Amino acid sequence: MTQENNTNMKFTGASKYVLDEELAKIVNITMALEMPLLLKGEPGTGKTMLAHAISEALGMKLIVLNVKSSMKLVDALYQYDTLTRLNDSRFGDSKRDVSNIEEYIKMGKIGQSFVSEERVILLIDEIDKADTDFQDDMLDVLDQMEFDIIEIDKTVRAKKRPVIIITSNAKKDLSDPFLGRCNFHHIAFPEPDMMREILKVHFPHISKDLLDSSIRAFYKMREFRSIEKKPATRELINWIRALQADPDFNVKQLIKGDLPYLGVLFKKSPDYAIARNAAARMRI
Amino acid sequence: MFTTFFYLLRQVGIPVSPTSFLRLQRALSMGLITSIDDFYTAARSILVKSERYFDLYDQVFAHRFEGAELKEPEEFELSQVAHAMLEEWLKDPKAMADALGIDEESLNRLSPEELLQYFLDRLKEQTEEHHGGSKWIGTGGTSPVGHSGYHPGGMRVGGVSRNKSAVKVAMDRRYRDYSQEGPLTQAQIGEALKRLRNMVPTGPKDLVNIDETIYQTMKNAGEIEIVFERSLKDRLKVILAIDNGGWSMDPYIEMVQTLFNYARSQFKELKTFFFHNTIYDNIWEDPPRFKKPYPVSELARRDPETRFIIVGDASMAPYELMATDGSIHIEERSTLPSYERLRFIADTFRHSAWLNPKMSSEWPYTRTITMIREIFPMFELTIDGLEKMVAHLMSDN
Numbered sequence: 049m050t051q052e053n054n055t056n057m058k059f060t061g062a063s064k065y066v067l068d069e070e071l072a073k074i075v076n077i078t079m080a081l082e083m084p085l086l087l088k089g090e091p092g093t094g095k096t097m098l099a100h101a102i103s104e105a106l107g108m109k110l111i112v113l114n115v116k117s118s119m120k121l122v123d124a125l126y127q128y129d130t131l132t133r134l135n136d137s138r139f140g141d142s143k144r145d146v147s148n149i150e151e152y153i154k155m156g157k158i159g160q161s162f163v164s165e166e167r168v169i170l171l172i173d174e175i176d177k178a179d180t181d182f183q184d185d186m187l188d189v190l191d192q193m194e195f196d197i198i199e200i201d202k203t204v205r206a207k208k209r210p211v212i213i214i215t216s217n218a219k220k221d222l223s224d225p226f227l228g229r230c231n232f233h234h235i236a237f238p239e240p241d242m243m244r245e246i247l248k249v250h251f252p253h254i255s256k257d258l259l260d261s262s263i264r265a266f267y268k269m270r271e272f273r274s275i276e277k278k279p280a281t282r283e284l285i286n287w288i289r290a291l292q293a294d295p296d297f298n299v300k301q302l303i304k305g306d307l308p309y310l311g312v313l314f315k316k317s318p319d320y321a322i323a324r325n326a327a328a329r330m331r332i
Numbered sequence: 333m334f335t336t337f338f339y340l341l342r343q344v345g346i347p348v349s350p351t352s353f354l355r356l357q358r359a360l361s362m363g364l365i366t367s368i369d370d371f372y373t374a375a376r377s378i379l380v381k382s383e384r385y386f387d388l389y390d391q392v393f394a395h396r397f398e399g400a401e402l403k404e405p406e407e408f409e410l411s412q413v414a415h416a417m418l419e420e421w422l423k424d425p426k427a428m429a430d431a432l433g434i435d436e437e438s439l440n441r442l443s444p445e446e447l448l449q450y451f452l453d454r455l456k457e458q459t460e461e462h463h464g465g466s467k468w469i470g471t472g473g474t475s476p477v478g479h480s481g482y483h484p485g486g487m488r489v490g491g492v493s494r495n496k497s498a499v500k501v502a503m504d505r506r507y508r509d510y511s512q513e514g515p516l517t518q519a520q521i522g523e524a525l526k527r528l529r530n531m532v533p534t535g536p537k538d539l540v541n542i543d544e545t546i547y548q549t550m551k552n553a554g555e556i557e558i559v560f561e562r563s564l565k566d567r568l569k570v571i572l573a574i575d576n577g578g579w580s581m582d583p584y585i586e587m588v589q590t591l592f593n594y595a596r597s598q599f600k601e602l603k604t605f606f607f608h609n610t611i612y613d614n615i616w617e618d619p620p621r622f623k624k625p626y627p628v629s630e631l632a633r634r635d636p637e638t639r640f641i642i643v644g645d646a647s648m649a650p651y652e653l654m655a656t657d658g659s660i661h662i663e664e665r666s667t668l669p670s671y672e673r674l675r676f677i678a679d680t681f682r683h684s685a686w687l688n689p690k691m692s693s694e695w696p697y698t699r700t701i702t703m704i705r706e707i708f709p710m711f712e713l714t715i716d717g718l719e720k721m722v723a724h725l726m727s728d729n
Contacts, residue, residue: 073370074377080364081355081378088383117567130546227381228349234383318633 065094065101066246071233075102078231084190084212086175086227089235092280095215099171102211109168111210113157115178121185124156128199150200158189159204167208176216183226191229238281240267250285251292261302262288269313272326279313287312334360337375337396344392346385352378537562567600569635571681575644576619577608581689601638609648610700611673612659612666628673632680639725640677640684643713646704647690653700674707685721689713 075098078085087095103110113124129152137146144151155163161170175183189195193206214230216222238246240263247259262284270278279287290309291297297308307327314320334356341348356378365371372393380389537560544559551557575581605615605626614625652658653670666673678684686708688701695701695710704710709724711717 070373073373077359077364077370077374077377080362081359083355085377086381130543130550134546134550224347228351230381231377232381233377234386 065097065104066242066249067098067101068242071098071235074231074233079211081231082209084187084214084230086214086216086222086230086232087235088216088232090237090278090280091217092282093235093237094281095235096171096173099169099213099215102213103169106169108211109164109166110171111157111161111164111168112171112173114173115175115182117177117179119178119182121182121189122156124158124186125189125195126156126159126197126204127154128152129154150202153197153200158186159195161210162193162195162204162206164210165207168210170210170212172212172214174217175214176222180223184223187226187229240264243267243281243284246281247285247288251288254288254292255299257299258288258291258302261299262291265302265307266313269307269323269327272323277314277316277319283313283315337392338379340392340396341379341389344388346380346388346392348379352381569601569603569638570599571603571605571631571634571638571640573605573607573611573615573640573642573644575608575642576606577621581645607644608661609644610646610653610658610670610704611642611677612664612670613668613673614664628676631677634680636681637683638681640681641687641721641725642685642708643687643689645690646686646688646701646710647698648700650699650703653703671703671707674704678707683725684708685725686710687713687717687721692717 075085087098089095099110099112102108128149132142132144133146133149133152136142136144140146158170161168172186175186190212193209194203196203243263243266244259247254247263251259266279266284266287287309290312291302294308301308305327310323310327311320314323334353338348338353356375359365359374359378365374375393376386376389380386539561541559541561544561545557548557548559549555605617606619606621607615608621611628613629614627616622617624617626649660652660656669657666658670659666686704688695688710690698690701690712691714692710692712695705701710709721711721711724
């Protein structure tokens with residue numbers, strides 16, 4: 049697809065991503081309004097995958113900014129590579145001009161999305177990890193679509209406004225000014241029917257018995273009391289993979305309530321212990 | 333045509349900003365929205381910024397565009413409506429009425445559960461304000477429900493509690509949802525809460541910042557200048573338990589709300605629980621203290637380094653603290669006295685504190701405050717108190 053019709057493009061899903069209609073509408077309207085889209089929801093509901101899916105479906109490049117708690121805004125914008133410059137000035141074996149600082153400026157993830165000639169997708173993953181100041185400052189940059197490089201006193205302006213997807217794990221509330229500038233969607237944990245569709249996409253040849261009983265077992269296990277981290281879609285997919293890989297495994301085991309490989313689903317040791325106990329008493 | 337929709341959303345308490353409304357207009361004028369379904373999703377994603385309001389939005393939307401009626405609240409929700417109505421009627425309690433009820437004797441013998449049911453039934457029947465008499469709810473009278481009435485072992489409904497130890501409180505203020513925004517007008521408290529920012533652990537300065545070292549070295553014209561930084565420590569986990577029930581906390585709720593709003597973005601993990609007066613077998617994750625109980629014994633599984641902060645006035649009848657079945661809630665039965673539960677929490681989390689909105693000069697006059705202070709270090713909900721609390725929670729001992 050060429051970039052001219054980017055603005056008219058509609059997102060309708062991707063090969064490994066099951067899109068519900070509502071979310072598709074929201075993505076399309078957000079792209080048309082040129083606003084960031086804030087996605088909240090439990091881990092494992094496919095927030096990050098959505099950006100990958102849009103990128104795949106629309107043939108746009110994806111730039112991922114993984115937010116870390118210690119991150120400063122400038123890290124996401126650009127870096128001044130002083131080390132290379134020092135090296136160049138001492139040994140002088142590169143073609144760079146040492147007196148020109150601009151040659152030592154490297155773009156960060158947000159910077160890259162601004163200078164790109166094509167419209168790209170910028171995924172800002174797990175924004176809630178950073179502190180509030182980072183969030184507000186970043187939104188300023190994304191709002192203005194420009195930032196300054198102090199070292200060379202130059203303003204970088206976005207050539208093509210990127211599609212911005214921001215994800216948050218809903219642990220913390222984001223600040224009001226931040227929310228005011230985003231479109232918002234909360235992805236609920238998939239219903240069993242939806243989960244069935246998702247699994248079919250990942251396992252096209254899965255047997256109906258295994259599909260039925262694994263989904264039933266999975267949703268029962270999510271209900272276990274006092275589990276700290278509930279298994280999510282990712283864990284379920286891995287679990288089914290594990291079950292399929294085991295030559296001794298028989299679907300009837302699941303129906304009888306014998307659940308192997310619980311460690312794939314429950315990754316914290318107290319959770320695992322509880323799950324083992326509860327699973328022994330469970331019938332599906 | 334959508335302006336009424338906008339105001340309706342604001343009216344039910346969804347914080348919709350005019351800017352976002354204009355943005356919706358823009359989406360409409362761009363021809364992006366072609367059907368009512370489109371409008372539903374688009375308007376929600378543009379206007380509503382939190383999943384907490386999704387349910388409300390659905391109701392308003394249905395009401396405005398589908399002609400559906402706003403759903404009548406039922407069952408437990410009725411208690412909210414009931415209370416709101418009662419508050420209106422009972423504002424000005426008259427003197428005790430003379431009229432005696434025909435069924436007073438039988439009502440005297442009702443259990444609290446039956447009384448509650450009776451109360452709700454009467455509420456459903458009642459259509460107009462009524463004072464005195466023995467059947468309808470109103471002020472005065474001897475019907476076992478009502479304010480300022482006389483009933484041995486009856487319940488208190490609404491009005492100001494006289495000695496802050498009613499036998500059974502029938503109506504809770506379940507609708508006060510702290511997780512929503514409160515007015516941040518109290519400049520002083522806002523200032524005070526900035527002191528919470530000190531609740532960040534600091535490591536020793538033993539980490540070489542290589543980037544900074546190189547930068548400074550170059551600024552120094554090649555003379556080596558090593559820059560050390562404090563090593564990062566993980567942010568704190570905090571559990572906040574808020575007393576959000578009853579009338580005794582009423583005057584302080586706004587202050588607590590401010591504190592709560594601020595605290596949200598501060599920590600690595602912030603878990604908030606709610607209780608009324610004191611803690612028994614369960615604390616609740618939802619502000620109405622109804623749907624999501626959390627067993628206190630489960631707290632043992634949490635990180636013992638978690639800072640446990642309780643916000644409450646610690647004022648109650650002594651038996652609520654010391655008796656095995658001390659809760660004033662008819663539906664809440666306990667196996668251990670609250671005193672033991674509080675001790676358990678204090679033993680589990682070595683960094684714990686109790687924030688009290690009452691001033692410390694008043695503390696000696698309430699017995700339960702003295703008793704709770706034996707368990708938890710108590711601090712005033714003031715700038716100074718907060719500062720002291722932060723210092724206490726951050727100290728190594």
